[in-house]
Amino acid sequence: MAAHEQALSTSSIEAGGLEFKMGGRECEFQARYVEEHHLGGGGCRAVFAGYRITDRCPVAIKHIPKDRIPIKVTGENAKRVLVEVAIMLKLAAEADGPVGASAPVSLLDWFDLGTELILVLERPVPAVDLHDYITANGGCLPEEKAKVILKQLVDAAKHLEDKHIFHRDIKSENILIETGSDVPRVRIIDFGLSCFAKERSVCRLFYGTAIHTPPECYGRKKYRAGPTTVWQMGVVLYEALHVGDFNTMTFLQKELKFNKDLSPHCRNFLDACLTNVPEKHPTLGDLQLHPWLR
Incomplete structure (x- = not known):
């Protein structure tokens, strides 16, 4: 096993305590958020501006095709999970204050739609x-x-x-x-x-x-x-x-x-x-x- 893979295997232990679950279906996403203009994206990632319907809180919405996820870790239910989600869940679980208090932007929600993952992230404005x-x-x-x-x-x-x-x-x-x-x-x-x-x-x-x-x-x-x-x-x-x-x-x-x-x-x-x-x-x-x- 390559050294970087060893580090990632260790990460499943480091992230142990997090609950890995399906974030919901497309209808749930559309009921909660409105997607607007394109913000940018690197590689296979596309990121859009949007807002949460309940309070019009600005969000960034990232679409990630499931077949192009470069790095995964193993969650408690033995499913392979996007390491970006695992890391942001860990940061959220160990946050010292409310959303917006830490330097890393917060993961607010995530949805597994089968062919792609959607991450809903805090979007500081301005x-x-x-x-x-x-x-x-x-x-x-x-x-x-x-x-x-x-x-x-x-x-x-x-x-x-x-x-x-x-x-x-x-x-x-x-x-x-x-x-x-x-x-x-x-x-x-x-x-x-x-x-x-x-x-x-x-x-x-x-x-x-x-x-x-x-x-x-x-x-x-x-x-x-x-x-x-x-x-x-x-x-x-x-x-x-x-x-x-x-x-x-x-x-x-x-x-x-x-x-x-x-x-x-x-x-x-x-x-x-x-x-x-x-x-x-x-x-x-x-x-x-x-x-x-x-």
Whole structure:
């Protein structure tokens, strides 16, 4: 069994306590929710805006064909269940506050329609993804504004790590920024590639955004949750502070340009996240204590 499959097998134990059940039929979904315009979707996933009929609460509605579900875990009733559902149920079961209080958006409802799954997710309003937020701010953010976002993002990633959840694809497009207050608030979306992983779990098959692949995947052909998530913190920060996208191969070839006006603490934080050697990465806990975020 491959290492990443071992990590997923462990996840059925980690998720033990959750109740896996059929979410209902199509008529139930249509009786509860109205689906509106297309929001976006990666790969086989299509996501639509919508609202809950009873209170017109905004929701995001994700359609996932059953024959294209990449990662499943085994639930208590021995059925194979979408790991995204298992993870979001775990987050909901262990939430410290009401819906909307945590960084990951909440799973509100889900429906198994036989040929597809429908996930009904919290949709913060007003909000834009970080990529669009950066674009709207002129293509890069001032360092102080980037710091506000990174501090929340590191805290959110550490919260997931503490629950043995590895998102695997934290990037600007998967980070929502709530813009309804003076201080932008970070929310994490799209757990479609996520998995359960313990501290020393090793993954060999890469899931994520190809241009953000951590360097160890090229040389060692394996990666771990902690160092990879820290690497992704660096990728997000780089794209927040520079015009243009981050590309691992360009970085490894030393062709990626860095902003020379960054403060020493900020540049140190960025360099620590983007080190080539995973063993030299700080932990997420270390990042929380870094002088740049203090």
